[in-house]
Amino acid sequence: MSVRPKKHLGQHFLTDQNIARNIVDALSGEGYKDVLEIGPGMGVLTQYLLKEKLRIHAIEVDSESVEYLNQSFPLLGDRLIQGDFLKLRIEDHFQDQLAIIGNFPYNISSQIVFRALENRRRIPEFVGMFQKEVAERICEPPGSKTYGILSVLTQAFYETDYLFTVSPSVFDPPPKVSSAVLRLRRKENKSLDCDEKLFFRVVKTAFQQRRKTLRNSLKSFQLGENLKEDTIFGQRPEQLGVSDFVRITNLIAHDAIST
Numbered sequence: 001m002s003v004r005p006k007k008h009l010g011q012h013f014l015t016d017q018n019i020a021r022n023i024v025d026a027l028s029g030e031g032y033k034d035v036l037e038i039g040p041g042m043g044v045l046t047q048y049l050l051k052e053k054l055r056i057h058a059i060e061v062d063s064e065s066v067e068y069l070n071q072s073f074p075l076l077g078d079r080l081i082q083g084d085f086l087k088l089r090i091e092d093h094f095q096d097q098l099a100i101i102g103n104f105p106y107n108i109s110s111q112i113v114f115r116a117l118e119n120r121r122r123i124p125e126f127v128g129m130f131q132k133e134v135a136e137r138i139c140e141p142p143g144s145k146t147y148g149i150l151s152v153l154t155q156a157f158y159e160t161d162y163l164f165t166v167s168p169s170v171f172d173p174p175p176k177v178s179s180a181v182l183r184l185r186r187k188e189n190k191s192l193d194c195d196e197k198l199f200f201r202v203v204k205t206a207f208q209q210r211r212k213t214l215r216n217s218l219k220s221f222q223l224g225e226n227l228k229e230d231t232i233f234g235q236r237p238e239q240l241g242v243s244d245f246v247r248i249t250n251l252i253a254h255d256a257i258s259t
Contacts, residue, residue, distance in 0.1 A: 035049060038101070039060060110134060124185070125184065193246055203237075
């Protein structure tokens with residue numbers, strides 16, 4: 001039995017065994033015993049994951065792939081979940097620290113990262129295949145046009161490593177873009193020195209009008225006149241790093257209390 005890649009699910013099956021091994025080898029195994037593979041497809045990563053001294057789980061939305069995986073990897077047993085990771089309540093399935101790995105469908109890869117960020121206190125490590133442009137965006141430092149919401153929020157909580165680029169030719173079917181493998185390792189300090197919910201709102205609001213200065217893009221926060229005079233609000237969001245956004249969040253929070 002083989003599985004037919006389905007366009008509507010964004011399936012591009014990795015066929016290069018060396019790359020599959022390198023992706024699995026990128027897991028450190030430090031601080032966790034459980035690993036969740038997202039979208040295993042025909043199990044090109046799964047076969048190597050099951051050789052690791054870790055508890056391997058997998059979640060797959062495609063029923064044809066689930067049937068194939070059940071036949072090919074009976075060791076997974078009830079650790080193979082048929083479902084959509086974006087709808088998975090991680091706390092219902094995992095009580096301990098959990099690493100994530102996968103060759104992600106590119107149409108939902110950013111959403112997978114955002115879901116991981118929501119569960120960041122439970123996810124110390126994240127290794128995955130992305131569209132190259134998305135991988136670059138996640139790792140991008142301040143000052144470029146590709147630096148944005150995904151860059152700031154990921155770098156706030158994780159060290160980002162761009163590991164290697166992958167050619168379209170090693171997939172079935174080949175995608176129209178190049179790919180890249182990333183590793184995210186959670187920072188030792190799991191919390192920011194600010195209201196984290198407000199931090200997320202500030203970052204997302206700032207980049208929604210990225211060409212404007214923060215003084216204009218953050219108008220919805222009803223900034224006080226004194227606050228708007230701070231030089232940091234005269235800058236554009238792409239010029240600012242994580243620590244700058246933490247400072248801005250604290251300034252807004254303090255301004256809200258004092259007015």
